[in-house]
Amino acid sequence: MISNFQGKTAVLTGAGSGFGLECARIGAKLGMNLMLADVQQDALDKTVAEMQAAGAPVLAMKVDVSKAEQVEALGAATLARFGAPHFVFNNAGVGAGGLIWENTAKDWEWVLGVNVMGVAHGVRVFTPMMLEAAAKDPGWTGHIVNTASMAGLLNAPNMGIYNVSKHAVVALSETLYQDLALVTDQISASVLCPFFVPTGISQSQRNRPDADAAPAQPTRSQLIGQAMTDKAVGSGKVTAAEVAQRVFDAIAANQFYIYSHPKAIGSVQTRLEDVLMARNPTDPFAHKPELGVELKKALRG
Numbered sequence: 688m689i690s691n692f693q694g695k696t697a698v699l700t701g702a703g704s705g706f707g708l709e710c711a712r713i714g715a716k717l718g719m720n721l722m723l724a725d726v727q728q729d730a731l732d733k734t735v736a737e738m739q740a741a742g743a744p745v746l747a748m749k750v751d752v753s754k755a756e757q758v759e760a761l762g763a764a765t766l767a768r769f770g771a772p773h774f775v776f777n778n779a780g781v782g783a784g785g786l787i788w789e790n791t792a793k794d795w796e797w798v799l800g801v802n803v804m805g806v807a808h809g810v811r812v813f814t815p816m817m818l819e820a821a822a823k824d825p826g827w828t829g830h831i832v833n834t835a836s837m838a839g840l841l842n843a844p845n846m847g848i849y850n851v852s853k854h855a856v857v858a859l860s861e862t863l864y865q866d867l868a869l870v871t872d873q874i875s876a877s878v879l880c881p882f883f884v885p886t887g888i889s890q891s892q893r894n895r896p897d898a899d900a901a902p903a904q905p906t907r908s909q910l911i912g913q914a915m916t917d918k919a920v921g922s923g924k925v926t927a928a929e930v931a932q933r934v935f936d937a938i939a940a941n942q943f944y945i946y947s948h949p950k951a952i953g954s955v956q957t958r959l960e961d962v963l964m965a966r967n968p969t970d971p972f973a974h975k976p977e978l979g980v981e982l983k984k985a986l987r988g
Contacts, residue, residue, distance in 0.1 A: 689828050689938055692717040696769040698761070698813060699723055700752050700805065701779035703730025706834060706879070709931035710776055715743035717935075722765045722772060724750040726779070744769075752779045752805030753797075762812035771820035771829075774938070777809035778834040778879075780852075784912025785905070786986075787847030794848060802852035803859070806833050810863055814874075821873040829874040830938045833860040837882045837948070840955045843971055845912045845982065864943055877937050881930055882948035911985050 697714045701707035703725035714721050715738045723738070725731040728749050735747045746768045750757045765772055781801045783794055790798075810831065817829040838846065839853035860878035867874050905913070930947045937945045946952065957969050972979030 689830060689941070692719055692774075692935075694718060694720070695773040696720040696722065696765070696771075697774040697776065698765055698772045698809075699776040699778060700750065700761075700809060701725060701834075702734050702747075703727050705778075705927050706881070706931055706934070707776065707778045708734055709927045710778070710934060711738055712741075712928070713931055713935055714774075715741040718743075719774075720744045720769045721746075722761070722769060723747040724752070724761050724779070726751050751801075752777075752808060753800030755804075755808055758805070758808035758812050762816065765813075766816060771816040772813060773817075773827075773829045775809055775813045775817075775829075775831045776834070776934075777806040777831065779805050780834055780836075782846075782916065783848050783909075784846045784916060785848075785909035786845060789906045789908055790848045798848050798852050799855075802849075803855045806856050806859055809833075810859065814863075814867075817874050818871060821871055825873075827873055830941075831863065831874070831876040832879055832934055832938065832945075833863070833876070834879045834881075835860065837880050837946075837951050837955075839878070839880055841951075841958055841971075842968070845908055845915070845986075861943075875941055875943075877934070877943050877945055879930070879934055879945045881946075882925075882951045908986055911982065915982075 692714070697710070697719050699707045699711050699714070699721065702711050702723035704727075707725070711721055711723060711734055721738055721743050723731060723734055723745060724747070725734070726749065731747050731749060735745055738745045746764060748761050748764055750761050752758055779801060781798055783790065783798050810833075814831065817831075821827045821829065833856055835856035836849070836853040838850045839857035842850045857878055857880070860876055864876045867876055925947050933945055933947065936942075954971075960966075961968055970979065972982075
């Protein structure tokens, strides 16, 4: 159980917006040292200025988490400035939609690179530092939080590449939790599975590397997927700030699964019952049939 955050160090990827920014805000209020990383320099600069104004000790780096050497450099910079971090928020993520066979090889590389390898690199780089710090001091405690999504527990249609990446993050996080428990009682892990919450995720293309430029003309399914995501994310009633507070509450309670919308768990139960009973996947629009009709019509039109 971790109750004192004062003077502890947190590493946050995706710190320029969304959950990363909101967790940094809470960290600053709690008197933490902040190591901030984001791929978007202007957004990162704004976060840094805000955290410094709040009196937090801050170091920031522009980092593309899909690149192993950049996350390794982030690790080295953290260690040099603050020592081993007590908290690591592997939060950076991007979204992409459309029918699963319409995503290009570059789409797959980009989304899996950021969403899966970004978390993998964070775990690979920071966990050994944390274990070393814990071995030296029996009172040292740490926690790793990986941002997945309800898309890591469900498979909504027309967003397959994102579902695949977030299922991988859930699997990685569950394994991390078990692996840590084998070797230490001082460090644990959580996985954040938000539903639709207003963050920058639906505009992820803004940070897509030029070399991997998206096709000039998105497919019909991709345009529909983008519109549906924009609508769902934009109309989200739970804020990123509220979710960030839930993250800190979960760390304090050593709670593994963190949800923004506990009611959405009903759909997860249905999916797991499908698996247990070996029945075909349940219609994801069973509770809102008009949505399914609309989507089919749009795709077949």
